[in-house]
Amino acid sequence: MNIREQIEEREALLLSPYAAKSRDAIRDIEEAPDPLRTAFQRDRDRIIHSKCFRRLKHKTQVYIAPGDHYRTRMTHTLEVGQIGRTVARALRLNEDLVEAIAMGHDVGHTPFGHVGEYALRDMVGHFNHNEQSLRMVEVLEKHGEHQGLNLTTAVRDGIVGHTGATIPVTLEGQIIRIVDRIAYLCHDFDDAQRAGMLTAENLPFEVREHFGMTPSSMITAMVEDMVRESLDKPVISMSSDIEMTMNLFRQFMFKNVYLAPALIPDRNKASHVVKNLFTHFMEHPDDMEGCESNREFYSTRDVVDYVAGLTDQYAIKLFKQYYIPNITL
Numbered sequence: 006m007n008i009r010e011q012i013e014e015r016e017a018l019l020l021s022p023y024a025a026k027s028r029d030a031i032r033d034i035e036e037a038p039d040p041l042r043t044a045f046q047r048d049r050d051r052i053i054h055s056k057c058f059r060r061l062k063h064k065t066q067v068y069i070a071p072g073d074h075y076r077t078r079m080t081h082t083l084e085v086g087q088i089g090r091t092v093a094r095a096l097r098l099n100e101d102l103v104e105a106i107a108m109g110h111d112v113g114h115t116p117f118g119h120v121g122e123y124a125l126r127d128m129v130g131h132f133n134h135n136e137q138s139l140r141m142v143e144v145l146e147k148h149g150e151h152q153g154l155n156l157t158t159a160v161r162d163g164i165v166g167h168t169g170a171t172i173p174v175t176l177e178g179q180i181i182r183i184v185d186r187i188a189y190l191c192h193d194f195d196d197a198q199r200a201g202m203l204t205a206e207n208l209p210f211e212v213r214e215h216f217g218m219t220p221s222s223m224i225t226a227m228v229e230d231m232v233r234e235s236l237d238k239p240v241i242s243m244s245s246d247i248e249m250t251m252n253l254f255r256q257f258m259f260k261n262v263y264l265a266p267a268l269i270p271d272r273n274k275a276s277h278v279v280k281n282l283f284t285h286f287m288e289h290p291d292d293m294e295g296c297e298s299n300r301e302f303y304s305t306r307d308v309v310d311y312v313a314g315l316t317d318q319y320a321i322k323l324f325k326q327y328y329i330p331n332i333t334l
């Protein structure tokens with residue numbers, strides 16, 4: 006029995022009956038199994054080694070071009086992975102699957118995060134970052150000579166289902182859906198204090214009562230509740246009290262941070278950059294880097310993929326190049 010087979014054996018013996026087992030993982034194109042790593046470990050590694058993953062370092066979470074101690078999409082992704090693994094291990098679910106989904110969930114985010122997402126949606130009518138993350142790993146990234154990373158169905162289902170109407174099939178995917186929120190609320194609260202936008206005293210009373218006043222106590226309260234509620238159950242959930250408090254915390258963060266007047270000028274500039282770049286590349290597709298010179302036709306989809314894939318700084322550089330060379334961003 007090779008090492009991978011031993012790990013698969015341990016999964017079958019030790020994991021919860023509700024856990025996804027890597028032995029059962031399915032890929033569209035069959036591959037020879039790895040001697041050391043399970044299918045989900047391999048998916049995680051494939052995502053971490055991809056270009057779209059590296060670009061997360063240069064994409065906004067909340068603040069555009071902040072200081073070095075603020076979160077980017079990369080640190081957010083790592084924090085989702087860490088919290089997700091804690092929950093998965095506590096529930097005897099598949100940690101490797103949770104980690105793979107976490108690493109891939111935001112690779113489709115546009116430059117400037119949600120602002121870029123809304124700007125592209127305004128231009129083309131339909132654009133969601135979770136669908137773009139799926140497209141990134143299925144179509145836009147390459148694995149060897151092949152188009153797409155050929156990830157397992159469980160990882161792809163978790164990536165596209167991390168937000169939006171469709172709930173993931175696996176409990177591991179359901180963990181990411183909740184943990185993504187826990188991670189961003191707590192780390193954005195931390196960054197907002199760093200930016201002087203608010204203090205812990207500003208938090209609603211119920212949040213202070215249930216979660217405490219530090220990012221760490223907040224994560225602990227939500228994670229422990231999630232584990233307690235989901236233990237030995239075929240679904241991942243939170244108690245109604247904690248879920249309500251979390252929603253209150255989320256409303257507070259939208260009002261005081263995400264949609265705060267102080268961030269509006271930066272959000273407007275970012276939206277302007279994305280919309281103008283989109284218009285520019287629709288009119289001049291030859292300016293898209295890496296475009297094939299012999300190709301006659303570029304579709305709207307090609308331009309959306311190109312603009313969505315840009316990092317913040319690269320988008321700003323291109324904007325300056327094609328539009329206003331002296332804008333301050």
Ligand SMILES: Nc1nc2c(ncn2[C@H]2C[C@H](O)[C@@H](COP(=O)(O)OP(=O)(O)OP(=O)(O)O)O2)c(=O)[nH]1
Nearest residue numbers: 066067118119120134167168169185186189193263
């Ligand atoms: N939803 C939203 N998030 C924003 C906005 N501006 C900044 N953010 C930040 C707050 C969080 O750090 C992060 C939330 O976006 P994510 O892509 O991480 O989460 P997602 O939209 O998948 O989560 P959700 O299902 O809406 O809780 O983006 C905004 O206008 N809307």
